[in-house]
Amino acid sequence: MTAASALPGAGNTLVVAGRHLTWSELSGGRGETEAGNLADPPPVAAHLVADNCGAVVAVAAHLRGGAETLLATAARVDEAMAAELRRDGFALVRPGGTVPPTVTRPPEPGRLWLLTSGSTGRPKRVAHSLASLTTVTGKQPARRWLCPYSPGAYAWWQVITLSLAHPGQDIVFLEPGDLDDWPDVALAEGVSAVSGTPTFWRQALWRAGPTVAALPLAQLTLGGEPVDQAILDRLGELFPRARISWIYASSEAGATIAVHDGRAGFPVGWLDRDVPGRARLRVADGELLIESPWGASGMTGLIRTGDQVEIVGDRVHIVGRQATDEINVGGSKASAAAVRAVLLDHPDVAWAAVRGRRAPLVGQVVVADVVLRAPVGEAALTRWCAQRLPDYAVPRRVRVLDSIPIKETLKSDV
Amino acid sequence: MSLLTRNDIRGLMAEVVAAQGKRLPDDDGALLRDIGFRSLDFSELALRVEDDIGHELNFDAPGLRQIASVGDVLEFLDSLQRM
Secondary structure, eight states: OOOGGGSTTTTOEEEETTEEEEHHHHHTTTTTTBTBOOSSOOSEEEEEESSHHHHHHHHHHHHHTOSEEEEEEGGGOOHHHHHHHHHTTOEEEETTEEEOOSSOOOOOTTEEEEEEEOTTSSEEEEEEEHHHHOOOOSOOOOEEEEEOSOTTSHHHHHHHHHHHHSTTEEEEEOOGGGGGGHHHHHHHHTOOEEEEOHHHHHHHHHHHHHHHHTSOOSEEEEESSOOOHHHHHHHHHHOTTSEEEEEEEETTTEEEEEEOSSOSSEEGGGBTOOOTTSOEEEEETTEEEEEOTTOOTTOOSOEEEEEEEEEETTEEEEEEESSOSEEEETTEEEEHHHHHHHHHHSTTEEEEEEEEEEETTTEEEEEEEEEESSOOOHHHHHHHHHTTSOGGGSOSEEEEESSOOBOTTSOBOO | OOOOOHHHHHHHHHHHHHTTTOOOOSOTTOBHHHHTOOHHHHHHHHHHHHHHHTSOOOTTOOOOOBOOBHHHHHHHHHHHHTO
């Protein structure tokens, strides 16, 4: 493994929990107490972190000697998954201490594991390495990036690897609780580049437009959701001299499409072309297929993305998802099946249907119809869900029906 | 359907907050940050307003704004429903 101090970005500054330190200093041990003693990390480690502080310490440990690393927020890993990880040879490194694996095995050197939302809502492991996550090449202008992403997410790793691989790429980390106040944080820290979902940008303009407009931004990046022309135009008006980019990326295919021309979608001319070092893009039956040089391990050939596309004029637009139970709430993916299961676990719920409903700012929110066995209020059901689901997956409207709706097919409408 | 009064919107906002076991302060100057009223909560409130007035709110209206307090939210939604 390579120590952080030997990497091109060793001198880049990280601002985490209000403290300023470099990759090199971090690698030297500063800040390690946040996530326990990582001077000698387990050879196969699942770092289940509470915040970015723990996450960057885990990165430094991986660089220094952790041969095989999974990094995720602790909230994403329930007890069943924790037990599964231990059976698969992972020691669980948590802020409170390390739990050894139940089965030991040799590490796969350099392997980095990401957790991504599976089709059933249960996170699944995707295999990467620092090399496959480092997708930005060539000389980069100096930037001070705001990183609002959840530690361990693909987009989070994109910012991390950019900073490790290129000098002049500082990172200001944002904790989830500070998300609504990011423009103030960015202004105070002199942030010049921000990456977020279209929803993230819409929320910021809605809540703190004048502060956003005052930011000295040279680079604005959007990803994680389809981008619409309205938000691109709005940002273009506010930052006429900045580069505005839309990135299409997934944990499986990697970052494969980068559009910088201020127009929604990507050029039709990019379909079915072979350019060394670039992804091959194809549309089949209205679905985007990608063969990617940045894909996860084992993802060879054309990957079915599940994203529906529409060709309008000279552009290819991503318009939604193929048949799936995924509800995209501002870039966070809720599983309708998982939400439904939680509702059905309630002793007074006889039946439930869950879907996404178009909503301002976040694109969609989760809503539910229920049939009850005994009276229970909407607020009580919401609290039940809030205790068992991440906030973006909690139904924001619950409608009580008198009876279970039956379609003409005699199937219930779920 | 008819437009909502500012008090009606305040009542809906109180419902959103109450579902989280919290109480909406009487003071319009109370800060959203202090109440823990986040963007998802605002989206839910907007849906409740849409359900009551019977049409979608248009959020694409131009203009920069700073929404930091309960009063800012009430004023913004009140103006949106009239557009």
